[in-house]
Structures are given as structure tokens and as C-alpha cells.
Amino acid sequence: MRSRDVILGRVRRALGGPTGEPATYETDIDRGYLREHGARTTEETVELLAENLADYRAIVHRCTDEKLSEVVMRLLAERGAQTVLVPPELPAYWIKAVDATRIYDHAANTPAELDGVDSVVTACAVAIAETGTIVLDGSPDQGRRRVTLVPDHHVCVVRVPDQVVSSVPQALERVDPTRPLTWISGPSATSDIELDRVEGVHGPRTLEVVLCEEDGWLQ
Template identity: 70%
Template sequence: MSSREVVLGRIRRALADVPRTEEPDGVPVPRGYARAHVPSGGPGATAALVDLLAENLADYRAVVHRTGADGLPVLLCRLLAERGTAEVLVPPGLPPWWLAAAGPVRIHDRAASTPAELDRVHSVVTGCAVAIAETGTIVLDGSPDQGRRRITLVPDHHVCVVRVPDQVVASVPQALERLDPVRPLTWISGPSATSDIELDRVEGVHGPRTLEVVLLAQ
């Protein structure tokens, strides 16, 4: 008997008492698990949630910055200058005032842009859909301030702006409630990395080598 036959046999036995007329959602499944593992209310809860996000982002080797609206343009200009960025890729809906300070040449994403052209761009600046404090994860959904998935996978340096506290949630279940499952979701936990070869960590394998996250206080 093959492994396939063994697996299918187990499935048939498990489904032996299920009526053929039963629909996939016909039987309610209790979901009593905790939706988050950090307090969501009370004094200081919001600040603690943002602090947890910053801590877990840093644990994944992302570089975390904090600023208010007044300081964002200067901060972004400085981060790009420190990388020696000559050209920065911007999605179509990025708020213009984010890059209001003088800085590198802005390259707007075009459908005709080839991977080679995107690879020549030093940095990309985007917003995000949601940030998850418990896992240190940034989620992009292809909205106008984030652009297409490929513009955040090809350039070597990604600066992502998270509006806090509005875009910060405690847990993955809370994030899923905000996200549209039909959109092209990209879940980012730190810079791209792998340890497949002799357990040596190599960064920049299938995405940016450097991820900088700006927590923008609102």
C-alpha cells in the first residue's frame, strides 16, 4: 500500500459518520482561543502595544525609528541619504508630503518597469495595511500607498511607514479581520533572510536586505 493510499484511507475513516448532505460550514466550530495575548485596554495599553511592536521588529533585525508628522520628511530624507540612495521608488498613492524634503530622484512604479530596472533602484518607501505587535509583522495589501508586490521585493532597501496607533493590532486574528483576503497580501517579518545553507543566515535572498520601519505617531 502506498503512502497516498494510507492517507486517503485515514481521511475516509474520519469522514465515515459525516452525512453526505452536510455542507462545509454546516456544523459550528467553537473558536474559544485567545484572540490576543496582551492587554487591549486600560491606561498605557496603546503605548505598550506600540512598544511591543518596536521590540519584535528589532528582534527580527528591522531598524525601527519613531517620529511625528513634522519630523517624517526630514527623517526619510536622512535614512535615504545614509544609504547613499540616488533613486527612490515610490508607489502611486504615497502621500507627497512624506518625501517633501529634498532628497533622491523619485522613480514612479510603472507596469512596464522590468525587474532589471527595479533592481537598479536603491530604495523603496511605502506605507502598510496593518502591523502586528505580537509577531513584529508588517502586512502590505497592494493599496495605493504600498504599490505592487514586486516593488517591495526587488530593491535592496525598504522603508515602511506605520501609522501608530491606528494601524497597529495585537495579534494575527485581529489583523485578519482588517485585511481583504482577495488582495495580494505580503507578510513581512524583518528583512528577507534564509538559513538553508549550512545554517548560515544570509539576508537579501528573496527581498530587501535592509528593512527600516518608521512608527509615525498620529
């Protein structure tokens, strides 16, 4: 028996589970953990998402679907964006008011071309309130992973309340694990050994999240 199997068997024994290798992960792995922490209304879940996004230094905006185009236009104008990267199936009305040159996501785009883009606007797959995390899955309204990692400014639209869940387990039920998932908690940042924070190292320096509320969802 390999050392790895011995160690894992001891871990399973300590957790009160079977000591041998699981026959199937669906039946032999305990899934009795909490699916969310505390009971919240939909409104409270959305508020928690906004709070945790801000805690991770994302800039949070809220609007209705009717005002979304105006909000996106304002965010790009305030940034001074002359070019905006657009995923192939981003809803056209989201950026209809934007006064910037559209650059559409194509496989032929080089890293240098993407690096020269001022901003990118995308949708998302799901947003997690408890962790303040946005999940992208490479769908046509989000584009390939690199379009959200190279440009320095990312505007991400989250549909409220349809795309908001409380917890990671709930988010995992919504995504396809075979897709190229990108989990984002705030703008890109890292720290050196002296804990000096540096932003924009391996992703956008500025993340703006627009919580786009469906008309009448609180009624």
C-alpha cells in the same frame, strides 16, 4: 471515502468537533482561540511591536507626523540613495524633503529597472505587535508586490496607533483576503543546511520601519 477525509475526520473527532465535513466554516469550525495573548494598553502594544520588529533585525525609528519627511530624508541620505521608488498614491509630503530621483511604480517597470533602484518607500496595511509583522496589501500607497521585493532597501511607514494591532486574528479582520498580501517579519533572510544566514535573497536586505505617531495620541 478518501483517505484524506478519514484523516481529517479523525482530527476533528480528536478536537471534539463534528466528524463530517463542515457545512459552513462560519458555524462548524471552532473559533474559540485567543484573539490576543494578554491584556495590553495601546502604548504597550506599540512598544511590543517595536521590540519584535527589532528582534527580527528590522531597524525601527519613531517620529511624529510633522517630522516624518525629515526622517525619511535622513534614512535615504544615510543609505546614499540616488533613486527612490514611489508607489502611485504615497503621500507626497512623506518624501518632499528627499534629495533623490523619484521613480514611480508603473506596470511597464522591468525587473532590471527595479533592481537598479536604491530604495523604496511605502505605507502598510497593518502591523502586528505579537509577531513583529508588517502586512502589505498592494494598495496604491504601497505599490505592487514586486516593488517591495526587488529593491534592496525598504522604508515602511506605520501609522501609530491606527495601523497597529496585537495579534494575527485582529490583523486578518482588517485585510481583504482577495488582495495580494505580503507578510514581512524583518528583512529577507534564509539559511543553508549549515545554518549560515544570508540576507537579501528574496526581498530587501535592509528593512527600516518608521513608527509615525499621531500628535497627542498618548493624551
